[in-house]
Amino acid sequence: MQYFDFRSDTTTHPTEKMRQAMASAQVGDDVYGEDPTVNALEQKAADMLGKEQGLFVTSGTMGNLVAVLAHCARGEEAIMGTQGHTFLHEAGGVSAVGGVVIHTVPNQADGTLALQDLQNALRNTDDIHEPVSKLVIIENTQNFCGGVPISLEYTEQVAAFASEHNLLLHLDGARIFNAVVALGLPASKLVAPVDSITFCLSKGLCAPVGSVLCGDAAFISKARRLRKMLGGGMRQAGIIAAAGIVALDEMVDRLAEDHRRAAMLAEGLRTNNKVHLTKNSPQTNMIFFTLDESVPLSVGEFLGAMKQEGILLMDSGPGEYRMVTHNDISDRAVEASLEAFRKVLS
Numbered sequence: 001m002q003y004f005d006f007r008s009d010t011t012t013h014p015t016e017k018m019r020q021a022m023a024s025a026q027v028g029d030d031v032y033g034e035d036p037t038v039n040a041l042e043q044k045a046a047d048m049l050g051k052e053q054g055l056f057v058t059s060g061t062m063g064n065l066v067a068v069l070a071h072c073a074r075g076e077e078a079i080m081g082t083q084g085h086t087f088l089h090e091a092g093g094v095s096a097v098g099g100v101v102i103h104t105v106p107n108q109a110d111g112t113l114a115l116q117d118l119q120n121a122l123r124n125t126d127d128i129h130e131p132v133s134k135l136v137i138i139e140n141t142q143n144f145c146g147g148v149p150i151s152l153e154y155t156e157q158v159a160a161f162a163s164e165h166n167l168l169l170h171l172d173g174a175r176i177f178n179a180v181v182a183l184g185l186p187a188s189k190l191v192a193p194v195d196s197i198t199f200c201l202s203k204g205l206c207a208p209v210g211s212v213l214c215g216d217a218a219f220i221s222k223a224r225r226l227r228k229m230l231g232g233g234m235r236q237a238g239i240i241a242a243a244g245i246v247a248l249d250e251m252v253d254r255l256a257e258d259h260r261r262a263a264m265l266a267e268g269l270r271t272n273n274k275v276h277l278t279k280n281s282p283q284t285n286m287i288f289f290t291l292d293e294s295v296p297l298s299v300g301e302f303l304g305a306m307k308q309e310g311i312l313l314m315d316s317g318p319g320e321y322r323m324v325t326h327n328d329i330s331d332r333a334v335e336a337s338l339e340a341f342r343k344v345l346s
């Protein structure tokens with residue numbers, strides 16, 4: 001059976017161009033800094049984001065972990081959102097591996113962290129009882145608040161707050177190019193206020209593996225050692241970096257297609273009175289929704305029934321579901337999913 005997989009944009013497959021680029025990639029030993037394709041990808045990413053240097057890492061999780069470890073010593077504190085991926089879905093790595101203290105503040109409905117909450121979270125540096133506040137982490141797009149594109153104005157405000165309080169600012173920009181496309185701003189402008197950013201090549205941009213961490217030269221040099229420590233020094237990694245270069249060259253602008261299809265999906269779901277869109281969906285490539293109280297299906301039954309119709313989606317709980325549009329989701333896939341909703345919920 002053929003499935004349309006709406007669970008995540010992480011399920012995308014590499015394009016034909018990527019496979020060709022991978023097959024013919026020039027490679028070397030990247031741990032020695034000798035892989036020309038990795039070097040080219042890192043330079044391209046840094047240039048696009050207006051940062052000094054880039055570092056190719058295995059995943060968004062590794063990028064965020066290396067960034068936090070480069071910014072914070074053991075016992076220092078990183079402030080992040082309760083809906084942030086680094087808090088929710090990175091296996092507590094910053095604490096487990098790095099001894100970094102996590103201090104959460106609630107995400108607002110628009111994905112931001114309120115400046116007053118950040119202010120309240122600050123530690124008293126002179127009190128030896130307290131950990132030292134060191135870092136703020138924001139996310140753009142903010143996944144679990146609805147795939148929200150976070151504005152440049154807000155990013156500037158948090159950066160000003162961070163600098164006023166001697167804190168560093170890291171951006172989990174796993175889907176920063178979705179924000180770039182939605183806001184119509186150059187990436188370098190949108191991320192100019194942050195000290196470091198991780199973005200993913202392997203989500204909407206369709207590369208099979210990898211993320212890039214960007215920042216200034218001193219930070220990347222520290223991060224490079226930490227990546228090695230974590231086992232992320234990959235040798236002839238140009239094979240996968242080659243797909244990343246195609247991702248940056250060819251797959252950024254087309255994210256607008258994913259946003260259009262998310263809007264098409266939302267439009268269709270609005271006509272189904274058994275479905276209630278939540279989180280102001282869609283804001284980029286994600287749709288969140290709940291089912292009407294009158295629907296007698298458990299979560300498992302609903303997901304199972306949709307799967308039988310060839311549609312895969314995700315339980316983002318409690319009582320809420322997520323669908324994500326991406327390069328492997330065509331107009332026909334959206335139409336098929338709307339038909340499946342009608343059938344399963346009738």
Ligand SMILES: Cc1ncc(COP(=O)(O)O)c(C=O)c1O
Nearest residue numbers: 059060061062085139143172174
């Ligand atoms: C917002 C966000 N940050 C980080 C990650 C981690 O990326 P990876 O799965 O490559 O570790 C994800 C993955 O879905 C994500 O959605």
